[in-house]
Amino acid sequence: MYLLWLRVAAILYAAASVAVFPAVLYNQLRWRKICVHAGGMALFFHFVSAVEMLALAHRWMPIHVREVESLLGFAVAGLFFLAWWLYDAEFLGLLALPATFLLIFIPSLGPGGYVFPSQGVRTSWLIAHIAALLVAYVALVFSVLASILYLVQERRLKSKLKPKQGSSWGFFDWLPPLDTLERIAHASLEFGFPCMTVGLIIGAVLVQETPLGASYFLDPKVIASFISWFVYVLLLLVRRSAGLRGRKAAYLSGAFMVVMVAVWALNLFSRVHKFGAP
Amino acid sequence: MSKHAPTLVLVGVNHKTAPLELRERVAINRDELPEAIRALAAMPGVLECLIVSTCNRVELLASVDSHDVDPAEFLFRQFGIEPSVLGPHLYQHRDRDAVRHLFRVASSLDSMVVGEPQILGQVKDAFAVARAAGTVSGHLEHLLQCAFSAAKKVRSETHIGSNSVSIASVAVDLARKIFGSLHGRTVFLVGAGKMSELAARHLVEQGAGAILVSNRTIERAEYMAEEFDGRVIPFQQLYDVAGDADIVITSTGAPHFIFRPEHGHAFLHKRRNRPMFFIDIAVPRDVDPAMNNLEGIFVYDVDDLQQVAASHMQERSRQALDAEALVDLEVDRFHQRQRTVNVAPAIVAMQKQAEEIRLGELHRIHARLGTLTAEQLAAVEALTRGMVNKFLHPHMQAIKKAARDGDSARLDALCEAWSVHMSAEKEQAAATANAGEPEAAEQRTPHNHENQLEARR
Numbered sequence: 083m084y085l086l087w088l089r090v091a092a093i094l095y096a097a098a099s100v101a102v103f104p105a106v107l108y109n110q111l112r113w114r115k116i117c118v119h120a121g122g123m124a125l126f127f128h129f130v131s132a133v134e135m136l137a138l139a140h141r142w143m144p145i146h147v148r149e150v151e152s153l154l155g156f157a158v159a160g161l162f163f164l165a166w167w168l169y170d171a172e173f174l175g176l177l178a179l180p181a182t183f184l185l186i187f188i189p190s191l192g193p194g195g196y197v198f199p200s201q202g203v204r205t206s207w208l209i210a211h212i213a214a215l216l217v218a219y220v221a222l223v224f225s226v227l228a229s230i231l232y233l234v235q236e237r238r239l240k241s242k243l244k245p246k247q248g249s250s251w252g253f254f255d256w257l258p259p260l261d262t263l264e265r266i267a268h269a270s271l272e273f274g275f276p277c278m279t280v281g282l283i284i285g286a287v288l289v290q291e292t293p294l295g296a297s298y299f300l301d302p303k304v305i306a307s308f309i310s311w312f313v314y315v316l317l318l319l320v321r322r323s324a325g326l327r328g329r330k331a332a333y334l335s336g337a338f339m340v341v342m343v344a345v346w347a348l349n350l351f352s353r354v355h356k357f358g359a360p
Numbered sequence: 361m362s363k364h365a366p367t368l369v370l371v372g373v374n375h376k377t378a379p380l381e382l383r384e385r386v387a388i389n390r391d392e393l394p395e396a397i398r399a400l401a402a403m404p405g406v407l408e409c410l411i412v413s414t415c416n417r418v419e420l421l422a423s424v425d426s427h428d429v430d431p432a433e434f435l436f437r438q439f440g441i442e443p444s445v446l447g448p449h450l451y452q453h454r455d456r457d458a459v460r461h462l463f464r465v466a467s468s469l470d471s472m473v474v475g476e477p478q479i480l481g482q483v484k485d486a487f488a489v490a491r492a493a494g495t496v497s498g499h500l501e502h503l504l505q506c507a508f509s510a511a512k513k514v515r516s517e518t519h520i521g522s523n524s525v526s527i528a529s530v531a532v533d534l535a536r537k538i539f540g541s542l543h544g545r546t547v548f549l550v551g552a553g554k555m556s557e558l559a560a561r562h563l564v565e566q567g568a569g570a571i572l573v574s575n576r577t578i579e580r581a582e583y584m585a586e587e588f589d590g591r592v593i594p595f596q597q598l599y600d601v602a603g604d605a606d607i608v609i610t611s612t613g614a615p616h617f618i619f620r621p622e623h624g625h626a627f628l629h630k631r632r633n634r635p636m637f638f639i640d641i642a643v644p645r646d647v648d649p650a651m652n653n654l655e656g657i658f659v660y661d662v663d664d665l666q667q668v669a670a671s672h673m674q675e676r677s678r679q680a681l682d683a684e685a686l687v688d689l690e691v692d693r694f695h696q697r698q699r700t701v702n703v704a705p706a707i708v709a710m711q712k713q714a715e716e717i718r719l720g721e722l723h724r725i726h727a728r729l730g731t732l733t734a735e736q737l738a739a740v741e742a743l744t745r746g747m748v749n750k751f752l753h754p755h756m757q758a759i760k761k762a763a764r765d766g767d768s769a770r771l772d773a774l775c776e777a778w779s780v781h782m783s784a785e786k787e788q789a790a791a792t793a794n795a796g797e798p799e800a801a802e803q804r805t806p807h808n809h810e811n812q813l814e815a816r817r
Binding site: 235240327 | 534537655
């Protein structure tokens with residue numbers, strides 16, 4: 083029965099993870115309510131599941147990896163709600179709720195994990211995983227491109243449209259307004275984030291079926307991918323909470339692009355997640 | 361009908377040839393324009409005419425039946441100005457030069473601010489008034505349509521009008537480069553001078569939202585606020601409110617900077633780094649230039665705006681060279697078309713002659729054909745007409761081409777081969793076309809207008 087409660091908790095954490103982004107980044111009251119209710123219920127079912135799981139095992143000490151993962155997820159979610167209640171630190175949910183969901187996702191699939199009904203279904207999920215991550219990369223490239231154009235246009239306007247010796251600003255007359263470039267850069271980032279999240283979750287579903295199991299998550303590229311996801315969250319959070327825009331936001335997008343390129347480059351060092359690998 | 365071919369004459373004064381005092385005396389307002397055009401049309405020898413009257417020019421364009429007709433006399437008589445006073449300031453163009461001048465005017469190449477868009481509308485208005493007054497028909501109508509087409513081409517194929525050249529419009533352009541759409545943007549007028557009023561008007565026309573006005577003299581601020589349906593801000597609340605504005609236009613008489621970097625930091629903090637645009641048109645300046653170093657704040661003073669306007673003007677001058685070449689090309693095309701129109705009677709005569717031959721031959725063999733049903737007769741008619749048309753087609757094209765090229769020798773040979781002749785005036789037109797002035801022989805008579813239109817098609 084504990085597995086059922088854990089699955090219910092996983093679904094509710096997923097809903098809360100989705101709701102926390104508009105709640106924090108756009109200050110949407112309706113999404114905040116959804117986040118609180120879904121997260122609160124998830125925590126409750128998670129608690130029931132954990133108690134039942136340990137009671138059934140006739141011990142209070144978690145031994146198996148899945149038990150540890152589940153309890154760790156419960157601790158993360160519990161601390162988050164405590165911090166929210168005490169310090170109104172709602173923004174922590176951007177990291178805590180998706181992390182909790184990722185932690186209990188594999189245990190909620192049961193001891194045997196999830197087995198795809200056919201190779202075709204598995205391939206479809208693999209395609210979705212690759213497509214989602216590629217779209218995230220493309221969105222990031224667009225964001226960086228818009229940021230570079232922003233810097234050029236800003237420099238033009240700051241220099242009073244006076245070209246430097248031997249150059250011509252007239253060549254850049256086609257550049258869109260600063261506000262438009264800023265919007266493109268930000269919207270691309272926001273569009274890329276859910277794509278990256280979905281891509282990583284699908285990746286986790288795919289890997290739990292392989293014999294590699296948890297060792298898969300020790301691969302440098304996989305670790306870097308999850309770290310880059312956290313950096314992505316921080317980037318969005320900083321942009322929104324600090325009102326970061328313009329030149330600094332453009333530099334930050336550029337820096338994140340470097341991080342993503344580095345993750346891509348880690349392909350060279352990866353043993354289990356390498357392009358061209360069987 | 362006159363013995364002489366119609367001539368196109370353009371007479372006028374503009375900002376380059378006459379001082380404002382003189383232009384004021386000959387200016388015709390829109391209400392008086394129809395009457396003035398009719399008076400000009402009533403002059404002996406004037407076949408068609410129109411008058412373009414703007415603040416920078418008054419021009420009479422007329423198609424006259426003799427070289428002796430001088431529309432300048434209309435100006436002297438109409439406005440009671442001695443020829444010795446107005447004469448030295450007048451310019452007069454005929455035929456090809458008149459066409460070229462009209463095309464240049466419509467394309468805004470002869471304007472005070474090259475590339476300004478209003479002149480085309482003003483010429484179109486003048487044409488509409490003349491048409492309503494019944495003083496333009498085939499010749500001038502075709503000429504004006506070609507002028508509008510040339511102007512449109514100049515505007516679309518060159519960048520002559522793409523950059524603003526006035527300080528107020530440069531400020532609006534810059535605001536658009538920063539904010540994109542100006543809809544809903546808040547504009548704060550600090551100081552309520554004429555220049556800031558003009559800039560604010562431009563911004564409002566582009567959709568700017570709330571207008572805030574602050575001035576040491578409250579009456580002036582109230583007047584401005586009322587003008588733009590805005591809100592008066594007491595001068596003491598200047599720094600509290602400035603942070604809410606996206607665009608700040610300053611024009612106070614303060615001897616020191618009103619806005620300094622520390623204010624900029626506070627505004628940006630309040631605005632969560634949303635950009636601000638300061639248009640400083642005060643002398644001495646109201647905004648510390650160091651504010652421009654702050655990220656998100658853009659400061660342009662009068663000199664900056666003037667420099668941008670000057671660079672745009674230079675760009676327009678460069679584009680004007682391309683536009684002049686385009687106008688010359690359009691003038692050539694206009695003349696080519698005119699020459700084609702001139703051979704219309706010859707083509708009509710050729711068609712008539714061929715039709716007579718066809719009908720004669722049909723009549724001749726009618727008895728030998730015996731009794732034909734209506735369908736059979738129609739088939740024979742269609743067959744013979746089709747054959748004649750196909751046979752004539754290359755010859756008609758050859759005549760049109762010779763006319764377009766101004767090749768009168770070839771034109772004569774073709775006409776002679778068909779034993780057809782152009783009217784005396786047409787022949788003269790073809791001859792002068794060859795000499796480079798074909799339009800001098802332009803003929804406008806009611807009976808051949810249809811033919812000319814046919815040939816133009």
